[in-house]
Amino acid sequence: MTLSLFDQFMSPTLLGVPLIGLALALPWVLFFQPGARWMNNRLVTLQAVFMNWFVKQIFQPMSLGGHKWAALLMSLMLFLITLNMLGLLPYTFTPTTQLSLNMAFAVPLWLATVIIGMRNQPTHALGHLLPEGTPTALIPVLIVIETISLFIRPLALGVRLTANLTAGHLLIQLIATAAFVLFPMMPSVAILTSILLFLLTLLEIAVAMIQAYVFVLLLSLYLQENV
Amino acid sequence: MLSVGQLKTHHSFSVEFVISRCFAGFSRETSLRLCRRARRGRNKKQGARRSNNSASQPSVMLSRLIVVSVNSLKGCGPIGAGLVHASRSLHTSPQSLAPLPPLPEKGGKVRHGIFPEELFQLLYPKTGVTGPYMLGTGLILYMLSKEIYVINHETFAAASIGTAIIYGVKKFGPTVANLADKINEEKVAKAQEVKDVAISSLTQAIDDEKKEQWRVEGRSMLFDAKRNNVAMLLETNYRERLHMVTNEVKRRLDYQIALQNLHHRLEQEHMINWVEKNVISSITPQQEKESIAKCITDLKVLAKATQARAAA
Numbered sequence: 001m002t003l004s005l006f007d008q009f010m011s012p013t014l015l016g017v018p019l020i021g022l023a024l025a026l027p028w029v030l031f032f033q034p035g036a037r038w039m040n041n042r043l044v045t046l047q048a049v050f051m052n053w054f055v056k057q058i059f060q061p062m063s064l065g066g067h068k069w070a071a072l073l074m075s076l077m078l079f080l081i082t083l084n085m086l087g088l089l090p091y092t093f094t095p096t097t098q099l100s101l102n103m104a105f106a107v108p109l110w111l112a113t114v115i116i117g118m119r120n121q122p123t124h125a126l127g128h129l130l131p132e133g134t135p136t137a138l139i140p141v142l143i144v145i146e147t148i149s150l151f152i153r154p155l156a157l158g159v160r161l162t163a164n165l166t167a168g169h170l171l172i173q174l175i176a177t178a179a180f181v182l183f184p185m186m187p188s189v190a191i192l193t194s195i196l197l198f199l200l201t202l203l204e205i206a207v208a209m210i211q212a213y214v215f216v217l218l219l220s221l222y223l224q225e226n227v
Numbered sequence: 228m229l230s231v232g233q234l235k236t237h238h239s240f241s242v243e244f245v246i247s248r249c250f251a252g253f254s255r256e257t258s259l260r261l262c263r264r265a266r267r268g269r270n271k272k273q274g275a276r277r278s279n280n281s282a283s284q285p286s287v288m289l290s291r292l293i294v295v296s297v298n299s300l301k302g303c304g305p306i307g308a309g310l311v312h313a314s315r316s317l318h319t320s321p322q323s324l325a326p327l328p329p330l331p332e333k334g335g336k337v338r339h340g341i342f343p344e345e346l347f348q349l350l351y352p353k354t355g356v357t358g359p360y361m362l363g364t365g366l367i368l369y370m371l372s373k374e375i376y377v378i379n380h381e382t383f384a385a386a387s388i389g390t391a392i393i394y395g396v397k398k399f400g401p402t403v404a405n406l407a408d409k410i411n412e413e414k415v416a417k418a419q420e421v422k423d424v425a426i427s428s429l430t431q432a433i434d435d436e437k438k439e440q441w442r443v444e445g446r447s448m449l450f451d452a453k454r455n456n457v458a459m460l461l462e463t464n465y466r467e468r469l470h471m472v473t474n475e476v477k478r479r480l481d482y483q484i485a486l487q488n489l490h491h492r493l494e495q496e497h498m499i500n501w502v503e504k505n506v507i508s509s510i511t512p513q514q515e516k517e518s519i520a521k522c523i524t525d526l527k528v529l530a531k532a533t534q535a536r537a538a539a
Binding site: 040041043088089172173176177198200202 | 330334378379380381382383384386387388390391403404406407408410411415
């Protein structure tokens with residue numbers, strides 16, 4: 001099949017049937033299910049270890065009211081990390097490259113934290129708009145700036161994830177294309193490009209995991225401010 | 228589906244049970260419903276059997292009964308083989324599948340990380356050891372030559388990600404497996420320790436109880452010994468006092484005797500002194516001269532006798 005550079009970012013369809021639902025539901029099948037046993041196999045144990053560690057990391061500094069979000073943020077983390085890592089395989093479609101998906105995650109969750117903050121402790125939540133120790137003359141300017149930064153948060157969350165993954169995937173495609181095209185003409189340069197591609201792949205693996213972690217971490221920070 | 232109650236029962240941060248219960252419950256029911264819809268055609272043949280089943284248990288809530296034939300389930304997606312026992316009513320009886328059969332120690336054997344060993348065993352009788360490899364090579368060359376698979380830039384990307392994955396698995400695989408095994412071993416060891424401590428403390432309690440029972444048997448001996456002790460003390464005390472009394476009485480009697488002796492001696496001496504005084508005062512001088520002359524004549528006689536004896 002001939003691929004253009006746009007193919008990996010297009011929502012997959014088969015004979016006109018959109019497969020995006022399948023693409024989003026696939027990671028669920030890959031998660032290890034603990035059976036009705038006290039001691040499970042290695043995979044389940046490792047998954048349990050990872051989940052325990054992650055939840056502790058995220059929720060240790062959080063006050064008790066925020067712990068209700070544990071399952072949500074944990075499942076979000078797993079989902080994002082699986083989607084990102086699966087997208088590194090060849091011929092796969094990464095749903096997280098679509099801005100729609102990432103904004104659909106970022107906006108409702110951010111809005112939820114803001115509304116929780118405004119409902120339960122409005123003064124404290126509004127107090128975040130003014131950092132401590134600002135000189136009195138700067139207060140009006142700073143409040144405006146902080147409000148803008150508050151409203152830009154969901155945009156930043158969504159676009160950060162989208163941009164990182166899209167850029168990474170695009171780079172991989174471009175450099176792979178370069179190596180592929182150079183291969184018959186100048187093999188030595190192609191080998192250098194392949195080495196670059198390999199290093200980029202390692203970077204992309206790291207970026208995939210880090211971006212998912214950062215998304216969830218930032219959401220937990222916003223929750224910490226407001227809960 | 229998510230129960231916060233389950234979240235609270237765990238005293239540590241083990242949320243995986245909540246999430247896995249969420250996944251587990253969802254998957255079983257959804258997959259069963261999907262299977263039922265997918266195999267409705269095949270099940271029409273067994274419709275009679277199904278109605279018979281439901282008719283034979285009229286007291287069971289039909290909406291909760293999921294009776295699907297085993298064959299139709301086996302091919303149901305990636306989750307089919309484990310759902311053979313779906314033909315029991317859901318949560319309407321206290322039946323359970325315990326004790327569960329033991330899990331196999333290791334997973335299925337694979338060669339080169341992805342190809343199951345069964346494939347090689349399947350092809351061995353007809354094509355020998357190199358059979359599957361020839362099959363693989365043939366397939367790859369066929370797909371390349373017929374341009375079913377076209378080499379493009381994704382191939383290079385696939386090669387690099389493949390290298391990364393294989394390197395990662397080869398390098399860190401055993402470490403991670405050992406880590407998982409260690410965690411499981413620790414879990415088992417903790418439970419085992421609880422069991423062992425319980426057993427040893429109970430054994431210790433049994434031994435202590437037996438010792439106490441043995442002690443109770445010797446209780447009468449203890450009481451006898453104590454009684455003997457007390458009797459001996461009383462006896463000793465009595466004898467001491469008896470001794471003391473005897474001594475005191477003897478002392479008083481001795482005193483009286485000494486006193487009498489003293490009196491007797493004094494009287495004697497006094498009498499002797501008086502007699503001597505009287506006798507000495509009664510000796511006249513005449514008597515004294517006579518006695519002296521008698522003594523001299525006696526002495527002369529004696530001297531003569533002695534001389535005569537000496538001369539004889």
